[in-house]
Structures are given as C-alpha cells and as structure tokens.
Amino acid sequence: MEHIVIIGNGISGVTAARHIRKLSDKKITIVSAESDYFFSRTALMYVYMGHMKFKHTQPYENWFWKKNRIELKKGFVKKIDSENKLLLFAEDDSLSYDKLIIATGSKPNKFGWPGQDLKGVQGLYSKQDLENLEVYAPNNQVCKHAVIVGGGLIGIELAEMLHSRHIPVTFLVRETSFWDGVLPKEESDMINKEILRNGIDLRLSSNLKEIISDENGQAKSIIIEETGEEIPCNLVGLTAGVSPNIDITKTSTIETGRGIKVNRFLETNIPDIYAIGDCAEQHEAIGNRNPIEAVWYTGRMMGETVAQTICGNKMAYNPGHWFNSAKFFDIEYQTYGWVWAQPKENEARFYWEHKSGKKCIHLNYDKNTKELIGINNFGIRMRHEFFDKMLNEKQTVTYVLEHLADANFDPEFYKLHEKEIVAKFNLENNTNIQLRKKSWKRIFQTS
Amino acid sequence: MKNIQNLGLGLFLIGLTIFTSLIFLGKYEVTPQVLDEIISNKSIKSEHLINDLKTNVVGKEFSNPFLFSSEITSALEIANETHKQNSEWGKVIWDKPHSFSYEIAKKSGTGIIKEHKGLFWWLTFGLGILGALLYIIPNVITLGPPGIKNNGIWLHAATNRGWIGWFAFVFLVGFYILLYFRPDYIVNWTYIVDPISESLSGNLASQWFLYGFLYCTVMTVMAVRMYIKYRHNKYQILRTTSVLFFQIVFAFLIPEILVRFEKPWYDFKNAFPLDYDFFFSWNLDQLIASGGLGIFILVWGIVLTLVIVPVMVYFFGKRWYCSWVCGCGGLAETLGDPYRQLSDKSLFAWKFERWIVHGVLVFALVMTGFTLYTYFQGAEAVLGIKTQTIQDIYGFLIGAIFAGVIGTGFYPIFGNRVWCRFGCPLAAYLGIVQRFKSRFRITTNGGQCISCGNCSTYCEMGIDVRAYAQKGENIIRSSCVGCGICAAVCPRGVLKLENGPEDGRINPTEILLGNDVDLLDFLKQK
Ligand SMILES: Cc1cc2nc3c(=O)[nH]c(=O)nc-3n(C[C@H](O)[C@H](O)[C@H](O)COP(=O)(O)OP(=O)(O)OC[C@H]3O[C@@H](n4cnc5c(N)ncnc54)[C@H](O)[C@@H]3O)c2cc1C
Ligand code: SF4
Ligand code: SF4
Numbered sequence: 006m007e008h009i010v011i012i013g014n015g016i017s018g019v020t021a022a023r024h025i026r027k028l029s030d031k032k033i034t035i036v037s038a039e040s041d042y043f044f045s046r047t048a049l050m051y052v053y054m055g056h057m058k059f060k061h062t063q064p065y066e067n068w069f070w071k072k073n074r075i076e077l078k079k080g081f082v083k084k085i086d087s088e089n090k091l092l093l094f095a096e097d098d099s100l101s102y103d104k105l106i107i108a109t110g111s112k113p114n115k116f117g118w119p120g121q122d123l124k125g126v127q128g129l130y131s132k133q134d135l136e137n138l139e140v141y142a143p144n145n146q147v148c149k150h151a152v153i154v155g156g157g158l159i160g161i162e163l164a165e166m167l168h169s170r171h172i173p174v175t176f177l178v179r180e181t182s183f184w185d186g187v188l189p190k191e192e193s194d195m196i197n198k199e200i201l202r203n204g205i206d207l208r209l210s211s212n213l214k215e216i217i218s219d220e221n222g223q224a225k226s227i228i229i230e231e232t233g234e235e236i237p238c239n240l241v242g243l244t245a246g247v248s249p250n251i252d253i254t255k256t257s258t259i260e261t262g263r264g265i266k267v268n269r270f271l272e273t274n275i276p277d278i279y280a281i282g283d284c285a286e287q288h289e290a291i292g293n294r295n296p297i298e299a300v301w302y303t304g305r306m307m308g309e310t311v312a313q314t315i316c317g318n319k320m321a322y323n324p325g326h327w328f329n330s331a332k333f334f335d336i337e338y339q340t341y342g343w344v345w346a347q348p349k350e351n352e353a354r355f356y357w358e359h360k361s362g363k364k365c366i367h368l369n370y371d372k373n374t375k376e377l378i379g380i381n382n383f384g385i386r387m388r389h390e391f392f393d394k395m396l397n398e399k400q401t402v403t404y405v406l407e408h409l410a411d412a413n414f415d416p417e418f419y420k421l422h423e424k425e426i427v428a429k430f431n432l433e434n435n436t437n438i439q440l441r442k443k444s445w446k447r448i449f450q451t452s
Numbered sequence: 453m454k455n456i457q458n459l460g461l462g463l464f465l466i467g468l469t470i471f472t473s474l475i476f477l478g479k480y481e482v483t484p485q486v487l488d489e490i491i492s493n494k495s496i497k498s499e500h501l502i503n504d505l506k507t508n509v510v511g512k513e514f515s516n517p518f519l520f521s522s523e524i525t526s527a528l529e530i531a532n533e534t535h536k537q538n539s540e541w542g543k544v545i546w547d548k549p550h551s552f553s554y555e556i557a558k559k560s561g562t563g564i565i566k567e568h569k570g571l572f573w574w575l576t577f578g579l580g581i582l583g584a585l586l587y588i589i590p591n592v593i594t595l596g597p598p599g600i601k602n603n604g605i606w607l608h609a610a611t612n613r614g615w616i617g618w619f620a621f622v623f624l625v626g627f628y629i630l631l632y633f634r635p636d637y638i639v640n641w642t643y644i645v646d647p648i649s650e651s652l653s654g655n656l657a658s659q660w661f662l663y664g665f666l667y668c669t670v671m672t673v674m675a676v677r678m679y680i681k682y683r684h685n686k687y688q689i690l691r692t693t694s695v696l697f698f699q700i701v702f703a704f705l706i707p708e709i710l711v712r713f714e715k716p717w718y719d720f721k722n723a724f725p726l727d728y729d730f731f732f733s734w735n736l737d738q739l740i741a742s743g744g745l746g747i748f749i750l751v752w753g754i755v756l757t758l759v760i761v762p763v764m765v766y767f768f769g770k771r772w773y774c775s776w777v778c779g780c781g782g783l784a785e786t787l788g789d790p791y792r793q794l795s796d797k798s799l800f801a802w803k804f805e806r807w808i809v810h811g812v813l814v815f816a817l818v819m820t821g822f823t824l825y826t827y828f829q830g831a832e833a834v835l836g837i838k839t840q841t842i843q844d845i846y847g848f849l850i851g852a853i854f855a856g857v858i859g860t861g862f863y864p865i866f867g868n869r870v871w872c873r874f875g876c877p878l879a880a881y882l883g884i885v886q887r888f889k890s891r892f893r894i895t896t897n898g899g900q901c902i903s904c905g906n907c908s909t910y911c912e913m914g915i916d917v918r919a920y921a922q923k924g925e926n927i928i929r930s931s932c933v934g935c936g937i938c939a940a941v942c943p944r945g946v947l948k949l950e951n952g953p954e955d956g957r958i959n960p961t962e963i964l965l966g967n968d969v970d971l972l973d974f975l976k977q978k
Contacts, residue, residue, distance in 0.1 A: 016903070048904035055607035056941075061905045064918055066798060169603040202597060301902045330900050332943040335599030335684075339900065339945055386945035389898025414897055414948050416939050418686040449956040 008032045009315060010092065010102035012082050012253070016301055017282025018108035019043045020308025021315075022075050028316035033074070034100065036092070038081035040132050042067060046110075047301055049135050050162045054169040059132075085257045087275045104277045104315055107254075107265055108308070111247035111283040111299050114155075118243075120216030124223040126241040129163050138166075141240045145172045148239040152176075152227050154213045155245030156183050158331050161196075163242045164205050165334055175206040175236055177213055177229065179245075189346055189367055191356050192381055196333045198362060203334050216241050247299055249284040262286050264297045269321040271311045279315070281307035291324065293343055300329060326396045327379075328389060336363055341392035342379025344369040352378060355402065355433070357426045359384070366426065368402055375401040385422065386414035391448070403438055406430055410443040453590040460586025467579030474576065474640040475630075478563035480514040486559045494555075498543040501531035517557060521636040524556055525549035553636040558656065565640050573644045581673055588677045598684035600941050602793075602910070610864075611790050617864040625861035632852040635659040652708040664704050667783065671699055674786035681789070687936045687949075691775055695782035703779045716742050718749050721777050724757045725816040726878035728846060733827045761878075762885045768951055769892025770882035771934020780871055783860065784912065785935060788868025792912035792937065795867030801914055805874055805931065812850055813880035819846050850875065869912040873931060883930030891951040892934065893958075894927035896920060901946045907938035921946050926959050 009025055011018040014037035022033050035043075048062040070077055081095040085105070092100045113128025115121045125141045127134055142148035151167050153160050156178030167174050180186065182193040183200065200207045212230035219225035226237045249264035260266045260274040264286030271279045282304035287296040298304075306324055313320040330339040344367050348354055353372045358365040364384030370377050376399050380392060391412040395405050405412075409423045427440045487510055491502060504527040514520035528549050535543040545552065565572050595601045610616040630638050635658075642657040645665050649657035657665075675696045682688035698721055707717045716738050724730040730753050739746035764772045774781045795801075819842045826832060826839040833839065859871025872879050886892060894917070901924070907917035913931045917938045920927045927938075927947070939947040 045903040045905060047902040048906070051904065051906060054602070055604040056602040057905055057909050058606050058612075061909045064903045064905065064922060302899055305899075328899065330902075330944045335597055337943065337945050386897070386948070389900055393898065414895075414945060416685065416687045416936060417949060418690055420686070445952045449953060 006030070006032045007103045008034065008101070009104050009106065010100060011035045011106040011108055012092070013037060013108035013110055013282070013284075014040065014043045014077070015046060015108060015110050015282060015304065016043075017110075017304035017308045018106065020305045021106050021108065021281060021312050022308075023073070024309050024312030025315055026073050026075060028312060028318075031316075032076075034076040034078055034102075036078045036080055036082060036100070038079065038095075041077065041079060042070070044132070046130070049129065049132070050166050052135060053138055053166045059135075082253050085253055085259070085278075087257055087259070087278060090277070102277075105279070106311060106315075107259075107273075107278065107280040107284060108282045108304070109250045109253065109284045112250040113159075113243055114246045114248055115243060116245065118154075118213050118215060120218055120224065120227075121243065123216055123218050123241075124221070125239055126216055126224050126243065128243050129159050129166075130247065138240075142167060142170070142172055144170055148172050150175070150236070150238040151240040151242065152236055152238045153242040153244055154227075155243065156180060157244060157246055158184070159247075160242070160244035161200065161333055163244055164200065165203070167240075167242075168203055168205060172240075173204075173206070175208060175238070176200065177208050177211040177227075179210070179212050181210050183207070183209070186346055189344060189354070189356075189381070191358065192338075192365065192367060192383060193346075195358070195362060195365060195383060196336065199334050199336050247283070249286065249297060249299075251284055262296075269323070270314055270319060271307055271322055272314075279311050281311050287322075291322075294324065294327065302328070326393055328392075336384050337386065338381070338383050339387055340379065340381045341387065341389065342369070342377065342396050344379040344381045355430055357422075357429050359422060364422070368405070370402040375403060377402055377405050380405075387412050388414045388448070402430075403436065406438050407441050408447065410440060411448050413443075453594050456590050457587050457594070460583045460588075460590075462583065463579050464583030464587060467576050467581075467583055470572075471576040471580065471641070474565060474572065474644075475637055476516060478561055478565050478640055480517065480520040480557055480560045481512065481562055482510050482556060482560045484510055486556070489559070490556055494545070494547070494552075496545060498531045498535060498545060500534055500543075501527055501545065504531060517637045517639065520557060520560075521550065521553045521634070524553040524636075528552055550634055550636050554639060554659070557636045557639045558642065561639050561643065566643050569644050569647055573647075576644060577669060581669065584673045585676065588673070588680065591677070591680045592683075595681070600943075601681070602941065605790075605793060611793070613794060613865055617791075620864040621861065624863065625857055628852075628857040628861050631659055631663055632856055638662070649708070652705070653711040655711065661708070664708075667779070668700050668704050671696055671782055671786045674789065678786055678789060682940065685936075685940050688940065691936065692785065694776040695778070695785060698777045699779050699782045710745075715745050716749065719779075720749075720752065721756075722779070723761055723773070723878055724753060725813065725820065725881065726778075726780070726876060727753070728816055728819070728851060728877070729843075731820050731823050731827075732843065733823065736827060761882065762889075765882050765885040765892075766890050767892075769890055769932070769934050769949075770879070770886045771892070771932075771936075771949070773882060774872060774879060774933035775935045780855070780859070780876065781869075781933065784863075784868040784872060787860075788863050788912070791863045791868045793867070793909050794865065795869065795873070795912050795914035797908050797911070797914050797916050799916075802916075805914070808874050809876065809880045809883075809931075812854070812875055813877040815846060815850065816877040819843060850877075867912055867914070869914075869933070872933060873913050879931070879933075886932070887928065887930035889954075891954060891957070893950065893952070894932065894938070895948045895950055895952075896924055896926055896959075897944075897946045897948070899924055900944050902944055904943065906941040906943060907947060910937050910941045912937070917947070924959070926957065928958055 014035045044062040051057045082092050083095045084093040150173050152175045154177045164174050183196045185193040214228040214230040216224050217226045224241050226235050265280035267280050267285045283299040290296045310322045328341045355368040367381040369379045606612045642662045645657045649661045675692050678692045702721045703719045739750045822834050822839045854875040862870045901921040903922045
C-alpha cells in the first residue's frame with residue numbers, strides 16, 4: 006500500500022489527509038512536532054482570552070484519527086532524504102514514504118533587531134508561543150506593560166489578547182496608518198480609531214530600534230527608532246509578518262525561493278514531493294494573488310487539490326475569487342474579490358460609512374465597464390455566495406447595488422443600510438439605481 | 453466600578469445568606485383550632501392520626517421545621533400503616549406526607565418572619581435584586597464597547613466548573629430537592645411572598661407560587677445581564693424580551709389571576725407534552741367543570757400541540773418556542789447564559805441525547821395513552837399496569853428530578869440546556885418537525901469558516917456547529933433551539949439563522965466555496 010507522509014498537522018496537511026482518505030485507501034501518516042492533534046491556529050487568541058480552552062480549538066475529537074486510519078506521529082523532521090524516500094527525525098528515528106507532502110507552515114519574521122532573542126520576546130504563531138505568553142504575560146502584575154511590534158492581523162490580535170487581561174499595550178506600527186498596505190485609507194483610518202477606542206497606545210510610523218535586557222536576560226524595555234523613546238515593558242510581541250517555514254529543505258535538493266517552489270499541481274522539483282499551505286510558493290503568481298498565500302482558506306484549498314492529484318485525478322490548484330476575513334477588536338471584516346489599498350488606473354471606488362464609524366463598505370469596480378472588482382465590508386456581514394456569483398457573472402456595480410438586499414448576512418432584525426448605501430451612490434454618481442427587494446429565489450439560484 | 457460590583461456582590465450574598473437561613477428561623481405551634489380546621493378541610497377520618505397529633509403536636513412548640521415535619525410525617529405514616537393493615541381504606545390519607553405537613557406548617561408557623569413579611573422580603577429578595585443589579589449594571593462600562601466579550605469565561609471558577617460552579621451546583625440541587633420533596637421545610641420562604649400572592653390570586657403563597665415569583669425575578673435580573681452583554685445584537689435583545697414577557701405574563705400573572713376568578717390555573721403557552729399532566733383525569737375534570745373557559749382551554753391545549761406548534765416550527769424552526777416563548781428556555785437563556793459553554797459536544801453525548809430525549813417523548817406519549825384509555829374506559833389499569841403508577845413515576849422521574857433537580861440544578865456543571873436537550877419531550881417533538889419539515893436553517897457563509905470553534909463552544913445544545921461550518925454545510929439539527937449565539941460569537945460572520953425555501957436548505961458540499969468552479973463540476977460529474 007502506498008504510504009503518504011505529510012509533514013505538518015495544520016489546516017493544509019490535515020485537509021490533504023482527510024481528502025486522501027475520502028478518495029482512497031492509502032496509508033497516511035501526519036508528522037508534527039507542535040501538538041499531538043490538529044488545532045486551529047486562528048483560535049489561539051481565544052484560548053488566552055479565556056473564550057475557549059485549548060481542547061476547543063481542536064476541530065476533531067481524538068478518536069477521529071484512528072477511526073479514519075490517519076496515523077499521527079509526533080516528531081521533528083530534521084532532514085528529507087529524497088534519494089531513499091526517507092525522513093530523518095531529530096529524535097533519531099526515521100520514516101519512509103512513497104509520496105511526501107510538505108505542509109510546514111510559516112514562522113514569525115525577525116529582522117535582526119538587537120535583543121530579539123531575549124526572554125519575554127516572542128511571536129504569536131505556535132502553541133508554544135501561547136504557553137510562553139502565560140509565563141511572561143499571565144496578568145498585569147507580572148506584565149505591567151507590553152509592546153507589540155508590527156501592525157498586521159496578528160499584531161492587532163495580540164493587542165486585543167493582552168488588553169483582555171488588562172495589560173497596557175503600546176503598539177508600534179511602521180506604516181503611517183494601520184495595515185495600509187492592504188486596506189484603503191478609509192478602512193485603515195476606521196481601524197486606527199478602533200484601536201485607540203480600546204485604549205491601546207497606538208504609535209504609527211514607529212519602528213523598533215532595539216530591545217534592552219535586564220540582568221536576567223529578559224526584556225525590560227524597547228527603544229523606538231524615530232524618537233529614541235524608551236518604553237519599559239515585560240513582554241515584546243514580534244508580529245511583523247510571517248515567512249514560509251522551509252528549514253527542512255535546507256539540506257535537500259528541493260528548490261526554494263522564499264518558500265518551497267511548486268507548480269500549479271503543487272509539485273516540487275523532486276518527484277513525489279509536494280508542498281502546500283503557507284510554506285509553498287507558486288513559480289508564477291495566480292492572477293492577482295501573491296505567490297505565497299499565508300491564509301487559512303488557501304491552505305485548505307491546496308490540501309483539497311493535492312489530495313485529488315495524489316489519488317490519481319491530477320488537478321491544478323486553481324483558486325476561485327479571492328476572499329478573506331478578520332476581526333479588529335469589535336469590527337468584523339470580510340472581503341470578496343479585490344479592493345487594493347490604492348485604486349489602479351482603471352478602477353473607480355465607492356465608499357459608504359455608517360455614522361457610528363464602525364461600519365462601512367467599499368466597492369471597487371471598473372471605471373468603464375462598471376464591472377465589479379471587489380468589496381470590503383466592515384461591521385456588516387455579506388454573503389459569500391452572492392459575491393462569488395457577482396464576480397463569476399461579471400456583474401456591474403449597478404446590478405450589485407440593486408440586489409444588495411440579497412447580499413446581507415447580518416443576523417435577523419439587524420438594522421439594514423442598503424437604502425442609505427444606494428442613495429449615496431446615486432447622489433455621487435448621478436444614477437437612479439433602485440434597490441430591489443430581497444429574493445430567496447435569487448439567493449438560492451447560486452448553487 | 454469594581455467597587456460598586458463588589459458591593460453588589462456583597463449585598464447579593466448577604467441577601468442569599470439571609471434567604472437560606474430563614475429556613476432555620478421561627479417556631480411552629482399547632483393550636484387546637486388549626487387542627488380542627490385541617491381535620492375538617494381534609495375530612496380526616498383517622499382517629500389514630502388525630503390522637504397522635506393531639507398528644508404529640510398540638511400545643512407544643514417546635515423550634516425548627518425539621519422536627520415539626522418529622523413528627524407529623526411519622527404520625528401520618530404510622531396511622532396509614534395501621535389503616536392499611538386493617539383494610540380501613542376510607543381512613544387512609546393519600547396526601548404526600550411532606551405536602552400534608554406543609555399545609556399544617558403553613559398555618560402554624562409563628563415568629564418574626566410571619567410578623568414582618570415585608571421586611572424579610574426586602575432583606576432577601578430586595579437585597580438580592582439590588583446586589584445583583586449593582587453587580588451587573590456596571591458591565592456596561594467594564595465589558596468595554598459593545599461586542600462579544602467572553603473574556604475570562606474559561607478562566608473563572610464560576611464558569612469553568614471551578615469551585616464556585618460546584619458550590620452553585622450544590623446550592624441549586626439542594627433548592628430543588630427542598631422545593632419538590634420537602635416543601636414543609638421552606639414555609640418561611642413562602643411567608644415572604646404571601647402579600648404578593650394575596651394581591652394576585654387572593655390566596656396565601658404555596659411553594660409553587662414562591663417558585664414562580666422567584667423564577668420571574670431571577671429571569672428579569674438576568675435578562676438585564678443579557679441586555680447588556682448582547683446590546684449590539686438585536687436578535688438577542690428581542691428574544692430575551694419575548695421570553696421574559698411570556699414568563700411573566702403567561703406563566704405567572706394570567707394563571708394567578710385566573711385563580712382569583714375561581715378558574716383553573718392554566719399557562720396558555722405551556723404545550724403538551726411539556727405540560728405532561730394536561731390530559732390527567734383531574735385536569736380534564738376540572739376543565740370540563742369550569743364552563744366555557746375550561747372548554748376553551750381544553751380545545752386550545754389540543755390545537756396548540758397538534759396545529760400551532762408544528763406549523764410555527766415549519767415556518768420559523770423550533771426556536772419560536774424554545775428560545776422565544778418557553779419558560780424553561782427562558783430561564784436557560786437568562787440565568788443559564790453564563791453556563792452555556794459547559795455543554796458536552798462529543799459525538800457520544802449526541803448519541804446519548806437522541807436516545808434519552810426520544811425515550812422521554814415515548815414515555816410521555818405512552819403515559820398519556822394509558823391516561824386517556826383509563827379516563828374514557830373508566831378502568832384503573834391497562835395490561836395490569838396502573839395508570840396512577842405510571843403517572844407517579846413520570847411525575848417523579850421526569851417532572852421533578854429531570855426537569856427540576858437535574859434540569860436547572862446541573863446548569864453550572866453540564867450547561868444550561870440539560871433539560872431541553874436530554875429531557876424535554878416537547879423539544880423532541882419540535883425537533884422531529886424541524887429536522888424533516890421546516891424552512892429554518894443556519895446558513896454557512898461559503899468558505900469563510902476558520903474552524904476556530906467559538907460556535908461549538910458556545911452552543912448550549914452541544915451541537916458541534918463547526919463540524920458543519922468548516923465543510924460549508926448548513927446546520928440542520930433537530931436539537932438546535934435557534935438561540936443565535938453561535939452566529940453572534942462567530943468572529944468571521946459565517947453563520948446566519950434564517951427561514952427560507954426548503955429547496956437548498958440542505959446543501960451538498962464536497963468541495964468548499966473558494967476552490968475553483970471546474971473542481972465543483974468535476975465532482976458533480978463523478
Ligand atoms: C494567530 C494567528 C491568527 C491567524 N488568523 C487567521 C485568520 O483569521 N484567517 C486566515 O485566513 N488565516 C489566519 N492565520 C493564518 C493561518 O493560520 C495559516 O495560514 C495556516 O494556519 C497555515 O496552515 P498550514 O497548514 O500551512 O501550516 P501550519 O498551521 O503552520 O502547520 C504547520 C505545522 O508543521 C509543523 N512543522 C513545521 N516544521 C516541522 C518539522 N520540521 N517537523 C515536524 N513538524 C513541523 C509545525 O510545527 C506546524 O504544526 C492566522 C495565523 C496566526 C498565527
Ligand atoms: S446551533 Fe447555534 S442557534 Fe442552534 S442551539 Fe446551537 S448555538 Fe443556538
Ligand atoms: S465560530 Fe465561525 S469561524 Fe469559528 S468555527 Fe464557528 S463558524 Fe467557523
């Protein structure tokens with residue numbers, strides 16, 4: 006029986022394993038050094054915040070693996086011997102494979118800051134990071150102040166986490182506005198305000214210069230590059246993005262760039278070795294996508310796809326329309342299609358913001374054809390299927406606005422803003438779009 | 453703010469301590485007049501009992517309810533035993549010993565509480581309510597801006613099965629045992645609500661009036677907590693208002709007022725088979741005897757169960773009842789909300805649930821079948837089994853132990869819907885309709901789920917919501933009470949409770965939305 010070995014029990018590796026099991030009877034082993042069972046990395050924050058216990062982050066009960074004949078091996082892979090199709094472990098044992106899927110994920114970026122390896126300096130990626138947080142920042146007695154370096158999705162999550170335990174936080178963001186490389190100015194502004202509203206000491210345009218140690222080798226303060234200001238702190242969170250975790254390929258002949266290079270079939274340059282998820286890098290970017298996609302959904306989709314290929318239905322990774330979501334303190338964010346931070350040449354934008362300053366939508370469409378390119382929605386939930394359909398059918402912004410009532414996904418009885426949104430669009434664009442009533446028929450035609 | 457909350461907690465605990473210690477206060481003395489009253493009211497023919505009471509009870513002062521109760525219950529039991537041995541059936545007293553003792557105690561209590569009902573109301577209910585509100589209301593500020601704030605729930609001993617949880621468990625279980633099985637120990641509690649009861653029904657308060665009043669009070673106070681916690685969520689606010697309204701008006705005020713006009717006590721929203729004694733002969737007789745209104749109630753009760761309930765479930769899901777109307781659901785969603793995360797999500801628990809909840813439904817239906825058969829045939833037994841025996845077993849096991857002691861007492865350990873999930877026969881019935889014929893579903897938003905697990909953790913019914921959401925599948929489960937909390941806590945906007953056409957309610961999802969269309973076609977072709 007063919008033996009499929011998967012390195013990494015994250016969403017990519019586990020999805021691949023599950024689908025291979027669905028499609029075949031092959032022997033499957035998942036290797037991981039991090040945790041005994043698959044857990045949801047995206048939920049780490051909720052464990053620290055006390056919303057959940059660690060076991061709640063595990064999507065499958067422990068009996069699931071045995072029942073589905075997916076073997077789990079805890080161990081750290083030190084070397085891939087592709088000649089002999091053998092994995093060598095730090096624990097000094099080995100495992101042979103017929104096909105290998107590398108799904109080793111990412112690791113937090115460190116930019117060579119002085120003091121970056123001190124005690125009390127950490128990223129937020131792994132289960133071990135969570136455990137360290139309980140050591141260095143269990144409460145505001147032990148951790149009187151924390152500094153977070155890097156204004157991305159993980160940075161703001163870490164800020165929310167520490168804030169939930171009443172630990173004062175200074176948040177250093179290199180950019181002039183939060184996540185403004187991705188978010189247009191309006192949305193970025195809204196999130197700046199949300200961060201401040203929650204009592205976080207947000208420092209825009211601020212870089213870390215160095216982290217200063219106390220006599221025990223633990224961080225005691227940081228210095229800001231621009232101002233030279235020293236901020237005393239007991240914890241430094243480094244959240245300046247992640248990079249593919251490709252350490253295990255170093256001693257092998259597997260081709261790498263920033264990540265493990267793969268073609269559209271998620272194959273590496275070595276036969277029978279595949280790479281998926283955060284650690285994979287496409288030779289050529291797909292559409293407007295990044296060659297390295299470090300999000301949950303793409304890891305899952307790559308897992309689904311590689312399973313097909315391995316089970317004999319050779320299939321290219323061919324993701325549909327981009328979508329993503331996040332939550333910034335109390336403001337939920339979803340996006341479908343593309344809304345760049347800066348409009349491109351051919352693009353026109355429509356922005357509506359609710360007077361509370363906590364809800365908005367931003368539509369991106371083609372200036373000439375009026376075709377929808379994407380939407381950002383904050384504080385309002387939108388139906389994935391609706392926008393997928395709009396993008397598939399290349400509908401115009403007019404059509405989308407007319408049918409906006411079909412798109413709303415907020416809980417029942419929530420205040421609807423479609424009328425206001427359409428009115429604003431009409432006013433700004435001298436149009437006369439009439440909002441249509443919500444139609445179940447249209448909504449369910451999609452699938 | 454912390455100080456106000458601590459003050460509130462302090463006041464609440466003082467109120468609770470006084471309330472608990474009331475049991476031990478006061479004295480009981482049966483006067484000859486009281487005894488005569490009881491004898492004539494209950495037409496007691498047992499000279500054994502009368503003599504026993506006369507020599508051992510009348511004119512004596514008992515310093516606590518336990519001695520008093522044991523004296524009376526043992527007198528009753530001894531007398532009954534003798535009469536049964538002598539086959540003097542007419543002299544046997546069929547009352548439950550502790551209910552019998554309660555009736556005497558209610559009339560015979562003396563002392564400070566009975567003399568100062570109002571004062572003690574303020575010292576118990578008053579302090580409790582005030583303290584609880586002082587503890588709860590500052591949450592408007594301490595919780596931070598509106599939004600989901602489940603911070604620290606699994607870190608706090610009150611909500612993570614810690615020592616406070618266990619303490620609350622023991623307290624609640626103790627309370628329900630007293631309420632159902634030792635009412636004669638808690639007459640003092642009933643005194644403090646006598647004035648309220650008299651103003652409503654004109655009668656002195658029974659232990660059930662006390663319970664009803666306490667129930668409404670607790671729900672109201674905890675509803676304030678819900679309003680604050682979910683102030684950003686209109687579904688939660690409306691739902692909470694609705695259950696509160698139905699509890700106070702339908703389950704509490706209307707029945708008491710009916711009694712004032714000498715009509716039968718009836719809760720118009722309490723549908724059979726949750727209202728398991730609706731078809732019991734005493735109830736049918738009483739309804740038939742009470743003229744037009746009685747007949748109306750009889751017809752209404754039947755139509756409610758056979759027509760209104762299933763039709764509403766078809767249109768809105770069982771939530772219309774379980775999360776918007778029902779009193780048990782109402783308590784679970786207010787007092788029980790802090791415990792919702794404690795429900796068991798394992799597959800094992802789900803299997804167990806299906807057996808037991810449908811088992812109770814079958815039990816209720818069989819019992820009712822027996823009851824109606826005996827009622828119309830005039831027989832006492834069916835197939836050699838006495839209807840009365842079945843009714844007693846049901847009343848004890850399901851009505852008291854399951855719905856009361858376990859159903860509410862276990863909140864702090866097994867979550868707030870133990871009864872609704874494992875025990876309620878009406879929920880089982882609604883669930884069958886919801887599963888197979890309803891427009892209600894929880895829609896999963898395409899591929900947006902990040903498998904974080906908030907939804908499953910906070911589902912009070914122990915549904916593993918994530919298991920569906922992460923596959924892009926809609927959630928169609930008989931047990932879902934539509935509380936909407938899964939959708940509220942989801943950080944990615946993945947879930948929406950909605951009523952829509954039955955077509956497409958169950959969505960097949962081999963591959964999640966997001967992966968390209970060809971793949972979907974490919975799978976369809978296979
Ligand atoms: C705090 C946080 C929040 C996030 N929130 C979101 C979100 O809201 N939405 C979203 O789309 N994405 C989010 N992400 C990103 C998302 O979690 C990742 O894209 C996803 O988990 C990547 O999955 P993966 O399976 O590729 O890798 P991983 O989940 O990283 O799994 C890789 C596994 O391989 C193991 N491994 C690595 N090397 C070896 C070795 N040599 N031997 C043995 N085992 C090894 C690792 O220990 C790890 O367990 C978040 C990430 C973090 C850290
Ligand atoms: S599935 Fe959601 S709506 Fe249904 S009972 Fe559970 S939490 Fe409530
Ligand atoms: S809470 Fe939302 S994102 Fe998290 S597992 Fe449930 S449906 Fe998925």
